[in-house]
Amino acid sequence: MTNPVFVLTPKTAFVTGANGYIGSAVCRAFVRAGYRTFGLVRRPGSANNLIAEEVIPIIGSISKDATFLDDLYEYTKTIDVIVSCTEQIPFGEHFEGVASFIQKLSTTSNQNGVRPLVIASSGCKDYGTTGVHGTPGLAPHTEESPLQPMEILHDRTYRSLTLFEHDSLFDAVVLRPTPLFGYDSSYYGFAFELTAAAAKTPESTLRLHLDFNTILHSCHVDDCAEAYLALAEHPDRAAVAGQCFNISARRYETLAELAEALTAEYRLRGGVVPASAGDRSANGADLALGYSQWVDSTKIRRLTGWTDKRMLLSENLHVYRIAYEEAARRGHEGVLRVKERIGGSLANVGK
Template identity: 30%
Template sequence: MTSLRTVFITGATGHIGRNVARAFRRAGYRVLGLARDAAKASGLAAEEIVPVLGTLQQPAAWRAAAASAEVLVHAAVDYAGDTMALDRAAVQALLQGAATRGATLIYTSGVWVHGDTAGRVVDETAPLAPIELVAPRVETERLVLGAPALRGIVIRPAIVYGRQGGLTAPWFGEHPVAGDGRNHWPLVHVDDLADAYVRCAERGSAGSAYIVADRSRATVGELRAAARRAAGIGGGPGWIALAEARRTMGPFADALALDQQVSAARAERELGWRARHAGFVAEAPILAAAIRARAEA
């Protein structure tokens, strides 16, 4: 009998983390998932994920679980309070646990650390130019990538679509959207992204960052039009000018208005990863039906 490899995942009830947890389980791992309350914990247990009750603020609650794992994945994010400071503190706690045993730590960053790519396609070799919202991530990434005595890996997901939709969900509704729609958003389906985490655990290089994005190069206007067609929405609310959006959303408006094109060639080459989903525009009818079904459930 072979012994199970164990992975510990923070944010296991979130959009990315839940699907990453499922992907590791499908690949045969014993999966420990951090959950903040009993109801969510039992939801994880129903999916063969061993729940660990706790919060990022109290690493003592999950230190033993993290210490039992060969692979640690950080995919939690807390938007209340100082998001980036808590993110850094959680990574430091995970690093301490991982370093003693030469384990692997996979940190979830994001393509926003590349800032506006101004019509160019960038990869991991480009100097980072983060937007204000995620600027502290550059140092957090550095801690992970440079950590001695463990395999530190950073994943920079593109904007994630699929299931509950994440930042693409508003496109299927009547909400006005920040910007003018001429900017590009790199995207990745959450299933394809989850597959990249398992590949990183199995063959990712220590000290490497991987952009994970499909090969689509659509503008937000094109993506949103596909979503609205699929949802059967006609005219209606349009776009909110950036200056106006900043007044109501703060720096988040700048994130939504970013014009980004990125390449996942390194993940394709080194991990053998490839987006298997056909892309947001082709899949919009399936995605619209899923969002509608979730709203009606």
């Protein structure tokens, strides 16, 4: 008696920015779920990292004249899920390239029998800020909240929504994650760098010109990636298509909570404390720690059953710190990008 032969057609995912912070986590999530996953990276030197994660690298840059789709078509002419995890400032020209290749790829996939789901990454800063913890009448941002992005994010906020206009080719979803942490830590790595620098000063104190009731609503990057997957796997495409979804952890933290955890972790004798009114020193902490926002993610939880599983930033700070330091020791691209962006902000610590 011979064993029956089952032919399994693997689902496929194509992820842009596959070596980026969200993109790499999304790739891992789709690989674990059994997708044949392709990752777009600009430099051949980044391909080895994808290969090690069992992601098939596609080399190319996003533009209206991009040719990387020819390389993708050597592997497959159908894509079930297209995930956009790239952004450039200014965003407008970059988005034109994103929209162009998505339309081309979707056309080819449709011609071969598969209508893609496009998952576009925007961000919760599309809504602007909320009040701080304790503000009377404080309420979270939901998907129904008005869009009030800062000027630098205006194009990303509104151009992402134009993907809904191409429903003849693909179904689209726009996701708005909160700030993320874990591994190379995104901008929260800056908090580690600031506190480590303060620990080396004679007074062992980090003073911040910030309201310690500031709401820091973040999410572990792996939990965020699982939210992307949960939408891709949802059995009712009609319930997902044309929708925006927030991604956030089960509760928010405050700067006071994080300050307490940082003080203990780095054994700061003077602690992480509010700066006095007359102290005019600056350290750029508002970049990572000064944006107060409470973000509700009930919509995706109710629809898909997704939930965050990782401990919050302040709850597991030691593990997240040493993971970041190891990433920095290895010269991780994400750490280097953030350090470049924060520039000389660390120079004023302790002054």
